[in-house]
Amino acid sequence: MTDPDTYGQHLSKEDTAKRVVAAELREVDPCGFFDKTVLQTHGQLVTLGPAQFMATCEAGIVTAASQAENSIPSSIFLELTDSGPAYSDADKKKDVNGVAVYDETDMDDACKFTVTLAVPDGSGNSDDSGGNTYMRIVTQGFGAKDHNAANCVAANETVNSVITHSRDKKLPRRTDSSSVVPLATTDPCSLIPHLPQGFTVADGDWDMHSGAAPYYCLFHFLRPGASTSKYADAITVSYSLTEEYLVNYGDVHEQINGHPVKVQHLGSSICAVDFPVGNTIDANLPGSNLSDSVKRFSRNKVVVTIHTPCDVYKEVASSAMSQFGG
Known part of the structure; x- marks a missing residue:
């Protein structure tokens, strides 16, 4: 890891660490957290790429449910964010293989989880909070309206993939991505x-x-x-x-x-x-x-x-x- 460019400015140790985290996150490919083989078990994968924001990836899948409801594919949306979980209650948090996962599902037609990410902090270690860095996962359209169980099955599959990458400290890189942003x-x-x-x-x-x-x-x-x-x-x-x-x-x-x-x-x-x-x-x-x-x-x-x-x-x-x- 190289020191971040400070463009001639004198920065504190804390601000330099922030620069390291920001630079590392620009190298992370959100689409790399998806396992295409798993996605394709739900139907035909028709879209895969960033959506709405730079640090995102959305997978669109034509499923039986999406075909029955409308012409919009079912979706799994990933977002790297510094916005922590909306619900920090103890019953919303669970520890999965040493990674904190928050269940933030608050609607009956979508399933949402927030997972903490371990991101290098510039000290030679990985800060498990990643400088308060999280991956938000939202799934919609995998089940009939008002039946959320199928959404949460798809969400949990992706949560497990994110946890594995974070725990093993092998975050997917932009250099390996098939999508050029x-x-x-x-x-x-x-x-x-x-x-x-x-x-x-x-x-x-x-x-x-x-x-x-x-x-x-x-x-x-x-x-x-x-x-x-x-x-x-x-x-x-x-x-x-x-x-x-x-x-x-x-x-x-x-x-x-x-x-x-x-x-x-x-x-x-x-x-x-x-x-x-x-x-x-x-x-x-x-x-x-x-x-x-x-x-x-x-x-x-x-x-x-x-x-x-x-x-x-x-x-x-x-x-x-x-x-x-x-």
Whole structure:
């Protein structure tokens, strides 16, 4: 394991450890926790890939139940998250081979579990909390409506796979994934050394956002000529997934670096700039008979969002597009 890049900033031991956890989590492939052989015992596996957020994976399976209820496949959704269990009562928690598992099922048409993950913390050991890192598992559509037992069977199979990977400290890696997710392993804070000319970051005046949300960075910068943090402004960088059919900026009359972008004015002084990066991530698998109207929900683009003072959004977004693509 290499030390995380601090971009010339002096960080505390605690913040450096957060950087290590965040970097490790960007390397984890959520789809690698699935056992395709087990998934296919439920029916035809038709989709497999990230959904909704960067640190996720969803398996879509055509089951007897999904065919009877509607045209939407049954689903198992995995999410790496730093949001702990909603229910911490003793009766909701169980220890499975040394791994804490929380049963958070609170609906009659879905089954939900949260599993703690052991993630390297930079000390040469694995922190069993992973810096408060968890895998959330949600299953839906495996049984008839209002009959949740089949959902929980599918959920427990996936829980067991997550536990095995965590216990054995062999988390699946992005480098072994069949799905290429743009920017999945790229640190959003890597914009710092590529800010517009003359912009500087006050030493220590930044937040790398720890835990299992490693796709967010906030820092304060000084404009040319400013000398103290009294005059600092904030920039945030984040990545998200957006369904491809929604990423259409052709009607937005704004271009930066020759590409259309979406610009929103948030109040009087802060602007948000969105731009897509990389190829479409198509989670649809060959041989699927899903309709095109259903398949489109499994095609996503990675979108970078920059929040910055409006008077410099063009300069900052231009630097971000040069760094991240777009």
